[in-house]
Every structure is written in C-alpha cells, then in structure tokens.
Amino acid sequence: MFTKRAFLAVLFAAGGTAATALPAAAAPAAPDSAGAVARQAMTVQCRVADPRRVTSADLADDASVAALCHRLGVRGSGVAAPAGGMGAANYVHGNCGTSGLFIRNWNNGGHPVFAAGAWPTPSHLSHGSATIHWHNLSKGGRSSFHLAVWANTGGWAWRHSEKHFTKTGTVFAYMTGDVMLVDGRICSIARPTDTENVH
C-alpha cells in the first residue's frame, strides 16, 4: 500500500504555500462547498507516475486519496475516472461479459438506489456474490453491502437494485465480486463505478 501510495505526489498550494498533507478540502467538493474551494484559489494537482498501475484496491482504504485521484482522472482497472471529475465506469466489458453499476438519485434526503448487474456472455450465470462499496466524498461517510448473485428468470443474468442511506452529497461507489457460470467457470466483476450528486 505504501509503495502504491508513493506514486501519488499530492501538492496542495494555497496562497503560495505548499503542504504535503492532504487536507480535507482537497476531497471532491459538495455542491455547496465547491464554490468555497474555488474562491480560495486552491490548486490541487495529483501527479501519478503511472496512473494505470494505481487501482482502486490500492486506494480504497483511503477515501481522501481515492476521492482526489478519482476526481483528477486516475484510470485503468481501478478507480476508472474519466475526464470531467465526476468519474464513472458504469458498464465494464471484459472477456466474460459485462457488469454495471449506477447510483440513482431520488431526491429523498440521501437515500440513493444502487442499481447493479452482471451479464456474462459466453455462458449462463449460475450464482455468485458481489459487494458494493460506497463513499460519500463530501461528508466522509463510507460503507459497503453484500449481495447474493443468482440468475434472473431465464438464467442468463443478474440484476439488483437496493436503496441505502448515504447522506446527501457526492457519492462514489464501486462493485466487486465473483460469479460462477453454469459450466463451472468463474468470472470476476470488473469493478464498475459510478458517482452521483445525491440529494
């Protein structure tokens, strides 16, 4: 972990003073705090020696670092943040099929719905398990929940939606897990991710 973290040199400059610590303000801002961040004319840079070697597995136990680098575009097989700062990898394809994750904001006081699915293509799905991990990047909360994976009617795929209380703010989530196909082969869920402003 330390070695991977060493790839990240986070410079935080405010008023010409650089600090090596990652301040809380460097995490992705909530809608109501982003303006304050901008007004303080802060410049945040995330220097990654080789972004493709940094995965969410390396970062996931440090929400601040994960949030910052997610926002700044670390990509690859992990955090997978495209440009735009509100990164996501909603559908992830690989040689065993597709997995997906969406956070749906329902404007109901911090209770988004996590919609997830796994669609193996070479063979039908038998069973498996998945875990959805979420971080509230604005307020610092984080948790995860486990899901049993069973084939839907027809035996070809799994899909599940579940509401959780995350508080309001910018919520980032990713899914991990493994599934077994009816022919006995095992496939890993390729970490789909999503980020949404939850109200």
Next chain:
Amino acid sequence: MRFAGGESWRLAEDVERLPHVALFLRDVLRLPVEGGPLVPPPLALTVPDLSDRWADPDGAAAGWTRWWRAIVAEADLTSQVRDALDPPYWSSLDGLPALRDAVVAVSDEALRFSSRVREDVLSDDGPPRPALPWQMVRDAAEDVAADGVPMDELDVSVGVLRVRGPWWRIVRPGRLLCSADLAQDADTAREALRAAFRSSVA
C-alpha cells in the same frame, strides 16, 4: 467481467452528467462555438431554445471552448475549471465569468437534462443498455490483440454522449469519446474501437 486467472481486455463506458450539462448549455443558448476536433455535433435529444436568457453569447462561447477542452481532454487539471457541477452558483467557473453566468441562467434545466440522459441508460428490467455491444467490443479487442498486443494491456474508457450521428474521437490515449448511436454504424464503430484499443497501448 473477466475470467478468473487469465488475461482480459477491458472497456468501460460512462455516462457523465457534466459533459451533457456543457452540451446542453451550448445548444439551448445557441452559443457560436467554433468547431474543432474535440467539439461534438448537436445533442440528439430535442432541447428548447433558451437564447433569450443570456445576452453575451460570444463571451460565453469563448469560455465554453476552454471548459469543454478541460472536461473531455484534461487540458487543465486545476480544480477551478474541472470541478464543475456545483450549482446553483457554479463558482468553480469563477475564472470564466461570462460562461459561469450563462450556466447559472440555465442551470436547473441543464441538470434535469443531464439526469434524463443518465436515466435513459438505466435498465429497470431486461438486458443492459451499453452503447457499445459486447460482441462488437470483443471483436475489436481481439483484432488488435492479433497484432501481438497482450490482452491485459487493452484498456479503454469510453465517454458516451447523446449527440447526433456516429461521432467519435480519441481524446487521449485509451480514452474514446463517442455518440450514443455510434454502434448503429457498425463499420465506423469498429474503426473507433480498434483505434481506441490501439491508443491504449501506444
């Protein structure tokens, strides 16, 4: 998903709100944005004409181009430009005041529009609705791998935009930006996918 214990290519699709907020702004205010290789066609969805909301389209257009480049190509990694989606004041765009004020003028509609775009790809029942079919992606990855590239190095992320036509661009190595309807033109889609996979190992 990937088979356990083996190598696999990878392609991730995202449907982002921020690019759609920017495109909505451009289209509803009729901003005179200069075309360029990174600037996509108009939105494929019908949007209203809100050009009476903002009196300085030229000023907003200049800022829009900078904003768009930052959004899609990481041309600027400073938080002020890239961390938008901060209604209602959009203070992240303070450095581009004409653009900021234009965004504020249509903020509610833009956010609703970007939510609608995301809802369109969610599937409450039935199969998933990725823009790029799995078989098409697999074929493109295997085509590139046939040139001797290890499968694990083929790693692409795709930003899907609800814009007209079969439009696509490689905005940086391994990053494809494309229209949601790209796959309807199979030849163009295959060309885009092969180019994206090749760029990911360049």
